[in-house]
Amino acid sequence: MQDIVLPIVAAYLGVCMLIGLYGRKLTKSAEDFDVGGRRLPWWVASFSIAATLVGSGVTIGVGELGYKVGISGMLYPLILGVALILSMWLAAARFRRSNAITLQEVLERDYGVEARVLVAVIMILSLIPAVAALAAGAILSAMTGLNIGISIVIAAAIVTLYIFIGGMWAVALTDTLQMIIIYVGLALLSGLVVTEYGGFSSLLSQLPPSYSDWTAAGPVRISSYVAALLMFIYVSQPWLQRCAAVRTPEEATRAGVVAGLLIFPIGFFAVSAGLLARVLLPNTDPLLAVPQVILTVFHPAVGALFCAAIIAACMSSTDSWIHSCTTMLVRDFYQRLINPEASDRRILNISRLVTLVIGLLSLLLALAIKEEVIMLVLLFLAPCALYIGPLFVSWFSRRRRLKRRAGFTIMLVVSILGIVLTLLMLRSTPPQIFGVHAALPTVLAAYALTLLFLYLPWTSEPR
Numbered sequence: 001m002q003d004i005v006l007p008i009v010a011a012y013l014g015v016c017m018l019i020g021l022y023g024r025k026l027t028k029s030a031e032d033f034d035v036g037g038r039r040l041p042w043w044v045a046s047f048s049i050a051a052t053l054v055g056s057g058v059t060i061g062v063g064e065l066g067y068k069v070g071i072s073g074m075l076y077p078l079i080l081g082v083a084l085i086l087s088m089w090l091a092a093a094r095f096r097r098s099n100a101i102t103l104q105e106v107l108e109r110d111y112g113v114e115a116r117v118l119v120a121v122i123m124i125l126s127l128i129p130a131v132a133a134l135a136a137g138a139i140l141s142a143m144t145g146l147n148i149g150i151s152i153v154i155a156a157a158i159v160t161l162y163i164f165i166g167g168m169w170a171v172a173l174t175d176t177l178q179m180i181i182i183y184v185g186l187a188l189l190s191g192l193v194v195t196e197y198g199g200f201s202s203l204l205s206q207l208p209p210s211y212s213d214w215t216a217a218g219p220v221r222i223s224s225y226v227a228a229l230l231m232f233i234y235v236s237q238p239w240l241q242r243c244a245a246v247r248t249p250e251e252a253t254r255a256g257v258v259a260g261l262l263i264f265p266i267g268f269f270a271v272s273a274g275l276l277a278r279v280l281l282p283n284t285d286p287l288l289a290v291p292q293v294i295l296t297v298f299h300p301a302v303g304a305l306f307c308a309a310i311i312a313a314c315m316s317s318t319d320s321w322i323h324s325c326t327t328m329l330v331r332d333f334y335q336r337l338i339n340p341e342a343s344d345r346r347i348l349n350i351s352r353l354v355t356l357v358i359g360l361l362s363l364l365l366a367l368a369i370k371e372e373v374i375m376l377v378l379l380f381l382a383p384c385a386l387y388i389g390p391l392f393v394s395w396f397s398r399r400r401r402l403k404r405r406a407g408f409t410i411m412l413v414v415s416i417l418g419i420v421l422t423l424l425m426l427r428s429t430p431p432q433i434f435g436v437h438a439a440l441p442t443v444l445a446a447y448a449l450t451l452l453f454l455y456l457p458w459t460s461e462p463r
Contacts, residue, residue, distance in 0.1 A: 005295070005304040009140065012308035013158055016315075019173045023166020030347035033167030034101050034327050035245040042251035044172050045242040049088075049259035050266075051175035052238055052320040053080065058266050059182060059310055063290035066274020069218075070211025071204065073274060077267025079225040080233075081260050087234035088256020093249035094395060095240045103237055104332045107387055110394045111407035113336070118408070119387050120332035122415050123237055126380040127321045140311050153363060159315045160359025163323055164352050168245055171323050175316045178309050179262070185294060185306030186269035192297055193272045203275045211275070220432045224381060227439035231385045231446070238324040322362060326354045382425075382438040383418030386411040389450025397454065399463060406459035410449050418442040 065073030
């Protein structure tokens with residue numbers, strides 16, 4: 001099996017590097033590196049947004065949940081698909097119309113440079129655990145027989161190099177390839193579940209009753225999904241950066257909404273794969289449920305192609321985190337605070353250097369951290385609620401607005417609250433606070449504080 005898998009995976013990853021080299025031809029400026037020169041086709045941006053979720057989150061993470069807890073694993077893609085559609089419908093066109101590159105630029109216009117820096121720090125820190133979710137390394141190791149450490153090094157090196165070479169174009173084009181192949185592979189697998197294995201009901205009848213329970217994911221996971229929905233989590237840098245890369249505000253909305261619609265079927269497909277793996281491969285590693293069952297039911301060469309796409313798609317999630325962190329560090333810190341007069345060529349070179357540094361960080365974290373993929377991605381979700389209230393006031397409140405200091409105060413208080421509750425949550429086994437994920441009480445407090453400040457006369461003013 002590994003004699004077939006290894007060359008196919010190697011060839012596929014080689015294609016990803018060739019796409020990175022093609023992206024280099026399209027990357028002549030810092031704006032090209034960050035947002036593709038704002039000429040990305042909307043459907044490429046849409047597939048790139050979806051692939052960021054589909055990679056380690058929906059494909060591997062939901063398959064892992066389907067294997068471990070059953071049908072309730074589908075709640076993650078259902079809720080996050082809704083959150084993505086709502087977020088993009090509200091924010092994509094507005095962000096593209098602003099001509100900003102980072103969300104923090106938009107926040108600075110109403111709440112000052114202090115708000116820009118604070119939000120950038122929190123967003124970068126919240127993305128670091130996601131950067132460490134190099135599930136691609138674990139899957140590459142299992143599929144090819146390579147040492148796990150070597151596999152993680154290979155995955156981190158390829159991701160870092162093609163971002164370094166081609167920036168946004170390399171990220172978006174590789175994402176598109178991954179998304180298409182994974183869709184085909186998981187759709188075919190789900191078809192087999194129906195035609196050869198009797199469908200969901202037949203699989204569930206062979207598993208413990210809890211696998212049919214929609215609440216089996218548990219209150220901590222479910223409350224984190226609800227919190228993500230309430231804080232419109234996709235009004236954030238990785239998703240908006242792709243919306244900023246298309247030509248018009250209308251295309252930005254279209255790209256975001258279509259990406260959300262693409263998530264729903266993938267969630268169903270991934271849970272199907274997880275359930276089938278639980279029946280056919282009851283002793284496999286849950287993280288490897290999806291690729292292992294693909295290799296089991298398909299011809300080895302076909303299964304290897306689909307697994308190569310899954311490995312690359314996991315890297316597509318990581319590349320989004322790395323690329324977004326690079327953009328925020330360069331635009332919100334280096335260009336805004338250190339060297340405002342930096343030339344375009346210097347910004348481009350600094351962006352590439354920072355990409356290498358963050359890529360190395362992702363490698364070190366991936367070697368050190370072991371956690372369920374979805375919980376790793378959502379681990380530091382709570383502090384991300386800091387800006388959603390003030391941002392929505394800026395966009396949607398017609399009669400009153402927050403004073404600059406008040407808006408910054410809300411962001412500071414919510415970020416501190418989110419960090420404190422997260423640290424308290426992590427002291428429990430399993431991680432929880434008040435029986436739920438720390439993000440839920442944090443986002444509720446964020447909205448309550450925003451409403452209070454909006455109607456107090458000394459923290460707000462008429463428009």
